[in-house]
Amino acid sequence: MINNLTKAAAIIILSALLTACSINTEAKTANQVKQEESNIQNISQNVAEKIEDKPDNSSIIPNEAGKIMILMYHDIGQREGEWVRTPENFRKDLQTLYDKGYRLISVKDYINGNINVPKGTTPVIITFDDGTLGQFNMIKTNEGYTVDPNCAVGILEDFNKKHPDFGQKATFYVYYPVPFRQKDLIDLKFKHLTNDGMDIGNHTFSHENLRNLSKEDIQKALGKNVLETKKYLPDYEVDSLALPYGIKPKLENLKQYVVRGEYSDIKYENKAVLLVGSNPAYPIYSTKTKTDAIPRIRASEMNTSGTGLYDWLEYFDKHPKERYISDGDVNTISIPIDKEKEINKDKLNSKEVILIK
Template identity: 40%
Template structure:
């Protein structure tokens, strides 16, 4: 009887080791012997076999040793509390879509004319708590590209991007002889919101044209870009002068626009390399596209891991077979008039279905429903363990 009991304990502990545990949403506290601890099942058959073998060995050792140390370990296994995700409630789907949101202009009030790419400060202030309540959490574009997404269980990653380097997105002002963030800017509003909700995240990528005015305000360009980088934001390439790429007909001109922007960045923040590129006007180059991805200009090499589009769709998960970082779609922010496929539309549409990325809370695993296992490209797991339920 003792041998059977010891084998049961050992098997239970090994199964618990394969659960995708989270730090936020659980069934509650469960002891190691509870059936909730066996909900997560590793998809790799080899891992299951190893677990069973280890359990048998542990059971035999427990029977023959009979020491007080083994007895204490067995008692600890009975009483130790483990955090277990209730998949029926959390419903993680890390093969789902992720919204990469595209912002442009931020203003106090809408001017006359077409304002489809413009957001008021008041609307942005209202958007952030709405996203938070819907369980969205910000992640960096680089972390998304690398499948390094780490948000609490049940939460949904989102990426913020900002094109053109406008002052409404971010600028500095002087206060008491010091340069400080303008509270009436997107970054200022985001900073203030994160004081109350630090788990929301202070992430985003700013696509800049350093050959023209960028983040107009107080301070110089080094002050401005250093502020963003020090806060954890990323700076991306948007060409030197916001040229439409199809109009660029020579290799030299393309290198000047794409590589020249990187040269200017190095002059402002030495050693900082753009990791991604945003297509000006959403227009791609047909004949010179390889020079948008990588090249060398004036002795400075550049290489972009991602090319973001002005598309109207959420992006595939980084573990999806459909994920292509060199053609990454974005969802445009809601403008003065709500239109199909803008952010407001997608928030409502994705909420109705189960196609978006929902985290399991464990950065070391990729958890998906069994019905969506075929959506996962095993070569893109980046060392993580696939878990199905």
């Protein structure tokens, strides 16, 4: 239905056209005038339809207590596999997310509650584990180096040029000694990513399985990663961890060192610890969120468990009220009134909560 604003716009356009075309009508036949009036009516109707077709988010009810998908990718390569997405399929993923009203934020945005996406859209987070060449490859040219258009970073940057409202944020969980597999380009790549607004996270120093490590070895695995990253980015805060294999230490009293610890005078703190999960997360300020065990969704179509990206997209298509819907204001948190008890007020960072009846 065309709203009042649309009707007004159509009337204004119609009036202007009628005025312009009524000059010297005396010199025209009645049939000519009738035909022109018919043309004007068609033009007015087309304008009104175009205005109506433009998405109107004014009636969408925000739900900023809803679920957020944190997607887990590994490699981007030429052959699709359980842990590999082809460039074509990765582009398809981005286009599908965009068309369904999802917009990119980073893990740092999530941690800080800085979910700044347009009204009526849903935040989504893309993460990459392992720091592979397929994620970020650079090609040497006569002028220096350029980003491979078929690696993940190149695809994200190109998609953002075509759809700037989608964003190009992502978080890369790397390990050492050679993240992204081009030894001489680590510094260049790290600076490129952070200048792009993308994140670098902790994936231990050498992809250690934390299950049976001692207190000292856990802190070494995590602290040494931060120490190495700071060699390239001295002022950068590494504040999240993707657990290798999704595995925590076996002993309960050692799990605290996954969150914070110290190695060689370097203190680390992981404000978010990501699992190899299979379901969406809740916002950082939700009472349902455990920051040391945040689930992710595997972005693979070869996942037969029914818990992959496209399974959840279908789920949210059928249950739209369960997904996070932005109110368009980064300084407020708008939630249905029955969700008030799900908000941890200690994690609101001075944001105003708006209850929707």
